[in-house]
Amino acid sequence: MELSQLQTSEIKNLDLLAKQVVEGFITGMHKSPFHGFSVEFSEHKLYNKGESTRHIDWKLFAKTEKLYTKKYEEETNLRCHIIIDNSASMHFPIVKSQKLDSLNKIGFSTVAAAGLMEILKRQRDAVGLSIYADTYQYYAPEKGSERHRKMLLHQLEQLLDSTSKTTTDTYKYLHEIAEKIHRRSLIFLFTDMFQTDHESEVLFEALRHLKYNKHEVVLFHTYDAELELNFNFDNSPKKLVDVETGESIDLYAENIQSSYKILIEKYFKTLKNKCLQYKIDYVPVDIKSGFNSVLTNYLISRRKFL
Numbered sequence: 001m002e003l004s005q006l007q008t009s010e011i012k013n014l015d016l017l018a019k020q021v022v023e024g025f026i027t028g029m030h031k032s033p034f035h036g037f038s039v040e041f042s043e044h045k046l047y048n049k050g051e052s053t054r055h056i057d058w059k060l061f062a063k064t065e066k067l068y069t070k071k072y073e074e075e076t077n078l079r080c081h082i083i084i085d086n087s088a089s090m091h092f093p094i095v096k097s098q099k100l101d102s103l104n105k106i107g108f109s110t111v112a113a114a115g116l117m118e119i120l121k122r123q124r125d126a127v128g129l130s131i132y133a134d135t136y137q138y139y140a141p142e143k144g145s146e147r148h149r150k151m152l153l154h155q156l157e158q159l160l161d162s163t164s165k166t167t168t169d170t171y172k173y174l175h176e177i178a179e180k181i182h183r184r185s186l187i188f189l190f191t192d193m194f195q196t197d198h199e200s201e202v203l204f205e206a207l208r209h210l211k212y213n214k215h216e217v218v219l220f221h222t223y224d225a226e227l228e229l230n231f232n233f234d235n236s237p238k239k240l241v242d243v244e245t246g247e248s249i250d251l252y253a254e255n256i257q258s259s260y261k262i263l264i265e266k267y268f269k270t271l272k273n274k275c276l277q278y279k280i281d282y283v284p285v286d287i288k289s290g291f292n293s294v295l296t297n298y299l300i301s302r303r304k305f306l
Helices: 014-030 033-037 060-066 106-123 146-160 170-180 201-208 227-229 253-277 292-305
Strands: 044-046 069-072 077-085 126-132 137-144 186-191 216-223 237-241 248-251 281-286
Touching: 014 106, 014 146, 014 281, 014 292, 060 069, 077 106, 106 126, 106 146, 106 186, 106 216, 106 292, 126 146, 126 170, 137 146, 137 170, 170 201, 186 292, 201 216, 201 253, 216 227, 216 253, 216 292, 227 253, 227 281, 253 281, 281 292
Parallel strands: 077 126, 077 186, 186 216, 216 281
Antiparallel strands: 044 069, 126 137, 237 248
């Protein structure tokens, strides 16, 4: 099935969808300024002067005019850990079924994570997974085997079909995850950054904890731009309900849209500045914008990390 056909179909096979997403990304990347980040050379590394010339790939040299040597299975690559916030707010907006053209935040994060795992597989990188809400729901350490990847995909498929009515203390579980990841890793966190009970400073202290072992941290701030950033509702009376606290308010969207946008844009700017302060890569991701920004940031982060 082509990716265009998958757009409107309910997601049944996450593995197949991830392959399609990555193939589309790589095809587009070859036509873009990011072609230099191609995963085409996942089985090669740059030749260093003084190394044996025995394993130089001369065919690749003819194409690129650069010297690469072949890389083998036993060579250690990057370790990556994906963290997904599964609190109630991540299940906004409500969708009847998860389709590529109508994902909510948890659906987007799940498909993006599956895409990352597919591209990690092609790079022969190890991957681990953590999922949390009001409890630490799932943890798997970083491994590179196909059996391990299939196990993580199965967990993501369950997440894709799940519901949640829980609040979360993201900071608490980030501290727990930090204690579990001992070897230097590239860490991707998918969250909408909604905290009901604690100041953002506590959350950023937890993010700093993830960096103590020289991990690199990429925060994918996941949101629905149309509704959560632009507050683009029609002007009929609305009852807005906080999915985590149950609190509600009746209003006309048009009456508060301007002031809302000022406040939310200020919040986004604060998040960005805090991440800069703590040397965390901040990537705002609109769930309607596709997965290219997620996969591109992986390749950029991988190059910096190695």
